[in-house]
Amino acid sequence: MDRTFTAIDLFCGAGGLTEGLRQAGFHVLAGNDFDEVAGQTFAATHIDAKFVPGRVQDVSEATLLKAAGLRPGQLDCLVGGPPCQAFSVYNHQRGLHDERSQLFREYLRLVEGLNPRWVVMENVTGIMSAGGGEAVKAILSGLQKLGYYVEFRTLRTEDYGVPQERRRVVFIGNRIGMPIIWPEQTHGTSDGLKPFVTIQNAIGDLPVLENGEDLGVRPYRHAPKGDYQTMLREGSKRVLNHSAPRLGPINIERLKHIPQGGSWRDIPFDLLPEGMKKAKRSDHTKRYGRMSWDGLSCTVLTKCDIHWGAYIHPEQDRAITVREAARIQSFPDWFKFEGSRTEQYIQVGNAVPPLLGRKIGKALLETYAIDERHENQQPMRAVG
Template structure:
């Protein structure tokens, strides 16, 4: 069926899921987020979409429909990832008492007001166990009450070409009884080899700790499919400046080989709080990436104290652009705001490449439905 598929992105952030849907063939008409810097990024990188700023609690279905130029029931797909901090395993006080855990109800409110054909909701895997499963059951029953048949599945970003170990729960459903198709894995055992850090970063200019060269040129021709894909039509690199780390951290990094971590740092150089750590603790802290491996999950703060965010060769933390590459953002995607805000935007995003696969699976499900209907009508 040859037609335009429309979408609206709630909790859109910088627009990772929007970008993935665009690549799949959707026209994303509107987005909403309360983060002002992320909104500037979204508006600058997706000019065809109308950005509605402010808390989702203040957004009405009527306003979204007006922004999209649609009537209730005409939207093909409503997507969104309610803020996940309340469900994250990194939040030791996580649970349904956290007000952020109730934001999925705002998503359901807007599903009711918009009546989209398809719904997609993304979150951290912790949502399945938070509150002893209360959140999961509330989401599923909420969709069911609105007439949607919804399934959920844990998707691994690395199995779809993203150079990062990242697990997310994705809910997909529709109100038309269409069979849900999940994206086929493209990378892994028996498939394409996983996309590595080398595939993602090896063509980017070298930097010293704290160095900011502004807009830069690539250091070589693209190596491999992934670099070519992410460069697109770009001829320069933006958002590629190194955070300035304290001299003690640079001294620590000198002792950490590729694939190493805090365990390789001499005892006298360890932070005071880590001198008492057991060898089995803090497995990712002060980790250095390896060229031929995957990244761990990109967080909202690529801080060497938090995880394996040290460049494979250079004694520095990875840049916003390198984090964006690991998340599969195209190089033309410029992140607005302070560097801290840029890292947050990248870390909070759905990897566009994963979003693309999800979008393609929805289009496939629709195509199968219409082809089956056509055959039945003959």
């Protein structure tokens, strides 16, 4: 393949999917998001892409085409993940009544206007059940009416080298009559697969911090150990976005009782928050969870809050930092997140892990290679 493959990223956030596609070999020309701080991160980390700010409802295909320097039908791939909170299992009020659940229709509107050769859409697994599966049916029928052949699967990020239990529903489609190639699993427990990437592999080389400590930009703890640390440290000499949130004295006392792999169940009853003293032992399985060096992370959310998940460092009595969350999401270390620490956590938690994005991008390019061989044997086709 001797040409550049182009993409536009809707709901781009800080640019996790954009970064993955870039690593795969795509040239992402533009990204859109309503979050201006995430847009600052996107613009600073992807200088070749034009950030288009604003609500997707207010963005026209003409605006995106102008930003990308393309005409309708010239774009290779339109990607995007409409905000997922309405479908998330963590949102107990989820459903199609939430206006955020309708943003996939804006994606379909822009697919029609841009007419890309390929489309990729991702979302949380809650989209499968919310509204009785009506959103999935609407996405499939909407793309099919626009002339796209579409498949969807639930992908587990740990199967592709991301040190995190994270499930995402991914839709892939094209209008050029090609089969869909899905990324092959590379990590797992079966013969022939690489071992899962662990928390130790992911964050073991990052500087030690006390609770609430912020030492600014810091050197690494030691030389990289293993392929994952080596990969994410490429192009970086210092550690960015690495400061510990300050937990109150009562939480620090609770943490002292929680071993690696432990949780709220290890906290003495008299130290439990009042609301958890009546909890069943089977409830709140991730609350006050401490990570294990040899395990995977739970899903990184927009708040790495120890009250809601296993976000306690394996050894240090503190919550994980933005950089540690970014490592678990597979962001490279040179990737600097802008804004307040709260805004940085949101950007990391909302992102598609770049490594998953890269795997998807590589699978698309593999299909492109088949398509090009097909085109070389066929008369020229009009784009449209």
